[in-house]
Amino acid sequence: MENKTVWRKITLGDAWGVDKLVAALGKNRHMIDPAAEQIMRTPEFNTGHIASEIALTKVVLKELGLEDGVGYADIFAAAGKAGLKLCPPELGPRLRLAYDQPYEETLVVAMVPIKDEDQLASVFTVHHWDWGQGLGACCCGISDKEDDWHADSEWIFRLSGRWRSKSSPYH
Template sequence: MQIQPNGQLNTRTIEVRGLTKSQLIDIMHQQSIAMNEYAKKLFSDDRFITSHAKYRLKIFDVTVEDLGFTNGATLPQIFKKAIKLGLELCPLELGPHLRLEYVDQPEGYLGNPSKNQAPSGSITIASEIISEDDDFPKGFYLRKIEGVLWLRGYIADHLHVWNPDDHFVFCQRL
């Protein structure tokens, strides 16, 4: 089965620049990128490591429906299907690097998202989960609201069903 992405990013190449977490935070601060408490919690965790070496990734923006789930799916189902199709989970550090590069993200819905749902216009980075604790963030997502670029962390348990139109970014190493 081939994926026919219809997402906002489709595909692009991203360079992970070999920066430390503090360097990433400084650059995001300089560029007025906002972070929520969950993103800050991920950054402060010792299990979130960054590479000292630069490397490139090809990223793919796909919806849950692009992966064949017309009624939605859980993270384990989404990740398993994407891997079966030849995509890879992204390193956690891709979140801040993609946020720094993807500055032309379309504006998201201004209202409050439905509880336990991905906000309209958001893009979730499909990455290795560093903690099975339901109260610990599972990864990052990107959002733009009222002109402000956000790098946000999210919480979802393994039973949460993502909507068919929710966007995920997967990758392949170059």
């Protein structure tokens, strides 16, 4: 894969908590899928307390040499070899707020999956379909063997940037 360029920069942190994010999404008339709000309200989801900017890139999985039916372990391994980094969970709702998305686009946020109330690991999606622009959550299956991602799906990875959060494993 050739060197990826910066697709967009997003500022995270700045003491935005879950309630402020949910309120901002509602104020901007962005739909929040129930599963997305569920994972936002877990202890694994956190927001930074100091504003910092991260650089993002948009990647189609086949650009990483991946084929249809690929799972998370393979996606993350291929991304790591290409110098791409996982995003903090806060990126999902912050990207939804900042991105005026074209119709019929769905982007998957490359992040460590967070378990929903049914204990199914999920990641955020940012999408624009007939019902409007929204923040969703995509179930990753019970195990990495069940992911079954399409090679033409578009993912958002982090190129650079650090953020600080008391419990963030992503520094």
